[in-house]
Amino acid sequence: MSLDAAEARALAHAEHGDPFALLGPHEGERAGQAGVWIRGLAPGALGLTVVDVEGEALAEAEPVHVEGGVFEAFVPGQTRAQLLAAGYRLALTYPHDHRERVEDPYRFGSDLGELDRHLLGEGTHLRPWTVLGAHPRTLEGVAGVRFCVWAPNAASVAVIGDFNTWDARRHPMRAHPGLGAWELFIPGVEAGARYKFELRLGDGSRAQKADPYAFAAELRPATASVVAALGAPRRLPKARAEANHRRAPMAIYEVHLGSWRRSSEGEGFLDWDALAEQLPAYAAELGFTHLELMPIAEHPFDGSWGYQVTGMFAPTRRHGDGEGFARFVAACQDAGLGLILDWVPAHFPTDAHGLARFDGTAFYEYADPKEGFHRDWNTLIYNFGRTEVRNFLVGSALYWLERWGLDGLRVDAVASMLYRDYSREPGEWIPNAEGGRENLEAIAFLRRLNEVVGAHAPGAVTLAEESTAWPGVSRPTDAGGLGFHYKWNMGWMHDSLAYMAKDPVHRSHHHDQLTFSLVYAFDENFVLPLSHDEVVHGKGSLIAKMPGDRWRRFANLRAYYAFMWTHPGKKLLFMGCEFAQEREWNHDVELDWWLLDPARCEGHGEHRGVQALIRDLNGVYRGEAALHARDCEPEGFEWIAADERETSVIAFVRRSGPAEDPASRCVLVVCNFTPVPRHGYRLGLPEDAAARPRWRERLNTDSAFYGGGDVGNGGLELRVEDRGAHGRARSIALTLPPLATLILEPA
Structure with missing residues (x-):
């Protein structure tokens, strides 16, 4: 049967909801003769002929909508199956005698199983x-x-x-x-x-x-x-899976690829191959165990730093194609580095070409702005209660881990997902089905996410950026938790930075900001983050937060880094902080690498000293099991001096196992957060530490090698004496440098 005018018009104007019902080959008859109608779309064509695979004409088509390029032909005496088995093509004629022979897309059946x-x-x-x-x-x-x-x-x-x-x-x-x-x-x-x-x-x-x-x-x-071909899955190497375990050292270097380094002209982004050549070698040489990339999924606006994603399955074109990204991943793993991707399932931008009202309805987002709009970021919130959306997001997570062989995902803005009243006043949010403020659909999604990752990407880890006291973020789902492997310790970050920003003369009044984190340090598997968020939006750089003159600011920062590296928890440091960049981070320009150039910074080697300290801290942290094996367990930590407010001194012991285990290793850590050197400071020792008769400095942040004044106990054996201190029967006497941290090990 020939097309009627309404059907032809619908095809011509791309308004037909079921084109396969009309286009392609369909059995029928004409003037009482059985055969196959073949209909095709070719706007702009003057004619269409159905031909066999040799190019011989089978039937001339008639235009049924000239302007829209809708044609139909009748091939008599054949069935659809016979015609398809023999094969046919569409020969098209255009103005100026231009001719094409094409396959008919509408002769192919569905490829969906x-x-x-x-x-x-x-x-x-x-x-x-x-x-x-x-x-x-x-x-x-x-x-x-x-x-x-x-x-x-x-x-x-x-x-x-x-x-x-x-x-x-x-x-x-x-x-x-x-x-x-x-x-x-x-x-x-x-x-x-x-x-x-x-x-x-x-x-x-x-x-x-x-x-x-x-x-x-x-x-x-x-x-x-x-269009890009889907690469084969890349299994995480066994060595990488072992390196992600919570008893392994984890020192993460957080990077924004667009501003780590720029091209030689200083304006363009480095491509994946240039990054593969430079970045893994740099991070590995400094002793980091992992790289964490700020979001590299496709995004339209550089100023979002990648956090407003439009392509949840597409590596950004800013650095090249997917094959280049695969080479970058391989280079990281060849350098012994794990690769963690910052992944954003909490929200998406309103750009017209993206997910917003994708099919004319609130399909990916909640329909009500009280649920579906983030005023903080002017973005839309995924509808976590919708089956297709959960499938989309969980699929994206598994895609990055399975197809690219990544070590893990840092899940952004988890707190905003967990609470329906996040950043909203009363009356501006909708309670859940039980009348509460928790987003039950998001909770179910996060648990599903982590269960799928655990089952199908073995060895990979998920890290939650979660800033509240939500319980069990890193507890397994079968124990009532959300199932993440690690949680960012935002409380430690806020408290410790606030403490370090104070003039030492006032620190005695704020001692709890330094010590409170140990009250809850083992409630979760924590990562201690000094991330990009702390060096942007007017917050200044880390070195700029430190009080005092130039010498004191650098001494403060060095002491703080060593406190961080010896505090229980995995470590994360944003790029540029490893050499104390003095200006605030700017995503539009590369880091101030010139600060490390002796020719340009003659007489100011403090930046190279901080970089050397980070290298050595990573070396000590990775090489000494006492500093990482029990990062997430209370057996790995014991206070020696927690309450010396007036002197702003703290001291503690880190262990690789229980104190009563003779095979357990231990180190001592002493921090002096005042600019006053303390000679003859007596440090009481727990029994297992006192059983080691001699101690020595493993690391001193006041070393001249790091830009310090070289006050301390270098080269000296610190002998255990039968003199009491800090409630312990035995002790050692040592010199505490000003604004410095010491790491002591058995001699």
């Missing part, structure tokens, strides 16, 4: 990215790309791109009723092609959207998705 359909429908597909998105395929011997997008409330969807002059009339997609997905295989499209989806919305308007599951995208400010 029943199992995929079932898992997508119930929201339990662990790897939805293998189905949705753009995938190079060869179907029936024909190479092309299978496109699939989830848009259940769209009236129709078309693929637009380089390959069809961005014309939605040319490639309308197959609808999958009940599933909400749209699918189309387009022959001849290759990797590297740019594309989007054009959706006709319920109100008749249209929206052009980037692919939520795209594996690549254009460089901003362009916004199209890019």
Whole structure:
């Protein structure tokens, strides 16, 4: 049966919701003769002929909508199966005698398997990215790309791109009723092609959207998705999995790739290969165990630092393509570094090409702004209660870990996910089904996330940026926790930085800010973070926070770093802080590497001294089990002097195991946070430490090597004496340098 005028018009204007019902081969009859109707779309074409694989004409098509390029032909005497088995092509004639012979996209059946359909429908597909998105395929011997997008409330969807002059009339997609997905295989499209989806919305308007599951995208400010082949999974090497264990040392170097270093001209970003050559070697030489990259998923605005993501499956084009990123990952692991990715499932930007009202409805976000809009960041909040959204986010997490072989994900803004009243006044939020402030859907999502990571990405870890006292963030889900491996210790960071910012003369009144963290230090598996958030938005650099003259500021910072490296918990330091960059971080320019150049900073070697200290702290931390094996367990820590407020001195012991275990190693740590040297300071020793008759300095932050005054106990054996101190029967006497931290080990 020939198309009627209404059907032809709907096809011509890309308004038909079920194009496969009309296009391609369909059995029928004409004038009482059985055969196959073949209908095609070719806007701008003057004619269309159905030809066999040899190019011989089978039937001339008639235009049924000239302006829209809708043609139909009738091939008599054949069944659809016979025609498909023999093969056919569409021969197109355009003005100026331009001719093309193309495959008919509408002769191919659906490439969605029943199992995929079932898992997508119930929201339990662990790897939805293998189905949705753009995938190079060869179907029936024909190479092309299978496109699939989830848009259940769209009236129709078309693929637009380089390959069809961005014309939605040319490639309308197959609808999958009940599933909400749209699918189309387009022959001849290759990797590297740019594309989007054009959706006709319920109100008749249209929206052009980037692919939520795209594996690549254009460089901003362009916004199209890019076809890219899906690489093979990369299993995390066994050595890396062991290095992520909570009893292993973890010293993380946090990096914003766009401003770590710039190109030789100082303006452009380094590509993945340049980063692979420079960054892993630098971090490894300083002794860090892991790199943490601020978000590298595709994002439109540099000033968001990557935290407003539009491509949850696409490494940013700013540094090159996915193959380059794979080489960068390999370079990190070859250098013995774990790679952690900052991952953002809490919110997304409102950009028109992104997820906002994707199919004309609040599909990815909560519909009510009281649930779905972040006023702090002007972003939208994912609807964690929606099956498709949870599938999308959990799939994204597993994709980065499984496909790229990453060591872990640092999950951003967890606190904002857990509470419905986060940053909202009374009346500006909607209680949960039980009347409470907790976001029960987000809690369920986070638990599901961590269970999937644990089961399907063994050895990989998740770290929560969670700033409240929510219990059990790093407790297993079967014990009632959220299931993260680690939690950022924001309380330690805020308290200790506030303490260090005070003039030493006032510190005696704020001693608890230094010691309170040990009250809860083992409630979670903590990471101690000095992150990018502490050196931006007017907060100044870490060295700028320190009080006093130049000498005191550097001495304070060195003492603080050693306190951090010896405090229970894994470590994280933002780039530039390792050499005490003096200006606030600016994402638009590279770090002030010139501060490390002796020719440019003659007589000011303090920056090189701080860098040397970080190198040595990492070496001591990694090499001494007492400083990392029990980072997350109370057996690894004991106070010696916690209450010496007037002198601002603290002292403690770190152990690799219980004190009663003779195989347990221990080190002593003493911090003097005043500019007064203390000679003959008597330090009481616990029994296991007193059993080691002689002690010596392992590290002194006042060493001249680090830019200090060289006050201390270098080269001296500190003998244990039968003299009481700090409630202990035995002690050692030592010199405490001013504004310094000592690490002591058995001689």
